[in-house]
Amino acid sequence: MSKLMVEQVGKTFASGDIVVEALSDINLRIAEHELAVIVGPSGCGKSTLLNIVAGLEQADSGIVTMNGRSIEGPGADRGMVFQSYTLFPWLTVQQNVEFGLRIRGITAKERQEIARHYIDLVGLGSFAATLPKALSGGMKQRVAIARALANKPEMLLMDEPFGALDAQTRLVMQELLLTVWEQERTTILFITHDIDEAVLLADNVYVMSRRPGRIRNQIQVSLPRPRDHRATVSPEFSTIKKEIMEMLWEESRTAAIER
Amino acid sequence: MQKKAPAKVWPNRSYRTLTLASFLFLFCLWFTLSASGVVKELFLPAPSSVWQALQEMYREGILLAYTLDSTYRVVVGWLMAVVAAVPLGMLVASSKKAEALLTPVVEFARYLPVVAMVPLTLLYFGIGDLQKFAVIFLGTFFQLVLMVSDVVANVQRDLLRAAATLGASRWQIYRLVLLPASLPGIMDSLRITIGWAWTYLVVAELVAANSGLGHMILKAQRFLATDRMFAGLLIIGLLGLFTDLFFKWLTRVVVPWSEKEGGKA
Numbered sequence: 001m002s003k004l005m006v007e008q009v010g011k012t013f014a015s016g017d018i019v020v021e022a023l024s025d026i027n028l029r030i031a032e033h034e035l036a037v038i039v040g041p042s043g044c045g046k047s048t049l050l051n052i053v054a055g056l057e058q059a060d061s062g063i064v065t066m067n068g069r070s071i072e073g074p075g076a077d078r079g080m081v082f083q084s085y086t087l088f089p090w091l092t093v094q095q096n097v098e099f100g101l102r103i104r105g106i107t108a109k110e111r112q113e114i115a116r117h118y119i120d121l122v123g124l125g126s127f128a129a130t131l132p133k134a135l136s137g138g139m140k141q142r143v144a145i146a147r148a149l150a151n152k153p154e155m156l157l158m159d160e161p162f163g164a165l166d167a168q169t170r171l172v173m174q175e176l177l178l179t180v181w182e183q184e185r186t187t188i189l190f191i192t193h194d195i196d197e198a199v200l201l202a203d204n205v206y207v208m209s210r211r212p213g214r215i216r217n218q219i220q221v222s223l224p225r226p227r228d229h230r231a232t233v234s235p236e237f238s239t240i241k242k243e244i245m246e247m248l249w250e251e252s253r254t255a256a257i258e259r
Numbered sequence: 260m261q262k263k264a265p266a267k268v269w270p271n272r273s274y275r276t277l278t279l280a281s282f283l284f285l286f287c288l289w290f291t292l293s294a295s296g297v298v299k300e301l302f303l304p305a306p307s308s309v310w311q312a313l314q315e316m317y318r319e320g321i322l323l324a325y326t327l328d329s330t331y332r333v334v335v336g337w338l339m340a341v342v343a344a345v346p347l348g349m350l351v352a353s354s355k356k357a358e359a360l361l362t363p364v365v366e367f368a369r370y371l372p373v374v375a376m377v378p379l380t381l382l383y384f385g386i387g388d389l390q391k392f393a394v395i396f397l398g399t400f401f402q403l404v405l406m407v408s409d410v411v412a413n414v415q416r417d418l419l420r421a422a423a424t425l426g427a428s429r430w431q432i433y434r435l436v437l438l439p440a441s442l443p444g445i446m447d448s449l450r451i452t453i454g455w456a457w458t459y460l461v462v463a464e465l466v467a468a469n470s471g472l473g474h475m476i477l478k479a480q481r482f483l484a485t486d487r488m489f490a491g492l493l494i495i496g497l498l499g500l501f502t503d504l505f506f507k508w509l510t511r512v513v514v515p516w517s518e519k520e521g522g523k524a
Contacts, residue, residue, distance in 0.1 A: 054420075054424055055423075055424075056420055056423065056424070073423075074420075074423035074424050074426075075424075075426060076424075076425060076426030078424060079424060079425070080420075080421065080424035082417050082420070082421060084415070084417045086415075086417045086418055086420075086421035088418065088422075088436065088439070088440075089440075089516050089517070089518065090439045090440075090442075090514070090516045091516075099422070099425055099435075100425035100426050100427075103425065103426050103427050103431055103435075104426060131516050132516075133516060133517075133518045144421075147425070148424075148425070151425055151426065157424075
């Protein structure tokens with residue numbers, strides 16, 4: 001059985017008289033330990049889809065289940081990393097990472113150990129006592145990843161988490177995520193509009209169509225693991241990238257004309 | 260990480276120098292205008308006369324007593340408004356029902372000039388401290404409700420969503436995220452409204468009072484004691500300045516993590 005099942009999910013937004021169909025008949029099956037990446041043109045509803053999986057938004061139709069249980073609202077079993085910086089600015093790195101554990105009533109000692117492990121894992125061992133305002137964007141996202149993972153979620157949902165970072169930092173963060181994922185094997189659903197990022201990270205890339213968003217194609221990426229930035233210059237990488245680009249290009253061109 | 264420290268030294272010092280220079284300029288202008296006789300002593304007393312007036316009033320015992328009276332009224336009246344307005348503002352921001360119930364009334368009330376309500380407060384509360392509290396309360400409470408609700412409503416939504424995906428309940432999100440995230444903005448609102456409280460107090464004391472700095476200025480005017488009027492203004496100005504500095508310091512103590520770095524505005 002799949003870890004996450006999204007079946008015939010639809011979502012429309014209404015503002016006044018204008019009704020926008022954001023998602024239409026979305027079907028997805030994500031396996032345990034899979035690193036799944038959804039790419040799509042901007043405004044295709046991919047963030048909406050992720051929010052529905054997170055339980056932050058409700059689907060109008062269809063069902064979403066994780067481990068066979070339907071998703072009713074947000075919960076600690078689905079950790080999320082946002083594109084915007086969401087560290088709590090009044091808490092240190094350590095306290096931020098402990099946040100979910102504290103809420104669940106885990107003892108201070110155990111909390112500290114778990115947080116410590118994940119802070120080390122994202123390479124911020126010497127910044128445990130630092131406040132977020134002293135961290136760079138890339139470091140903030142590292143902490144956000146550690147904070148989500150410390151909760152031991154069944155799935156990690158990532159909404160363009162590196163979208164606000166510069167190109168070099170983004171590459172470093174992508175490699176970091178790969179390393180973390182190799183170790184933790186948490187199922188990840190990752191959203192991006194960056195094709196390179198999608199191919200580098202993914203087991204499977206799901207290409208979404210323009211609005212109303214549908215899953216248009218599923219492309220398996222069988223580049224050998226563990227991967228790092230060198231994978232991006234291999235011929236297989238280029239082939240897959242080209243394939244996805246063609247699909248997206250078609251989508252964005254028609255979208256641009258109709259808009 | 261500590262890259263800020265060295266860069267800040269020089270701007271801070273030049274900032275202070277400029278601040279000092281602006282005060283010094285005002286003082287020199289005052290001194291020249293009065294010493295040269297361009298403006299009559301009746302309208303602009305010399306700095307030395309104002310200094311004498313301050314000493315006289317100190318010997319009479321009213322300088323300290325009136326300053327304390329006024330300060331006490333401002334602090335108590337303003338605190339009453341704060342205690343009532345902050346929870347209400349948070350409620351308005353987090354509940355549509357509360358917003359519908361309260362916002363229109365508050366919007367209506369905040370456009371009523373407090374000065375126009377002074378006669379009513381005299382009728383209700385006499386000329387004692389209670390009336391001063393009432394004037395300050397009316398002048399700051401309604402504004403503060405709206406300012407606080409604005410602050411709370413502007414807390415970054417993704418912070419709340421992040422807390423939800425970490426397993427926080429609604430109440431935990433409110434207490435552990437919304438409340439601390441609102442603190443820097445609330446501190447700003449407090450700093451701004453206590454300034455208004457001073458204005459309203461002096462207005463109330465000018466109209467009717469037995470003591471206080473406003474009362475002192477009014478009495479000085481009856482005797483054409485311009486030096487005492489200036490002395491009163493000087494003290495009110497200094498108290499305002501100290502209050503502001505105090506709040507900037509307090510903001511740094513209460514929310515040292517704030518990215519705004521303690522009310523530079």
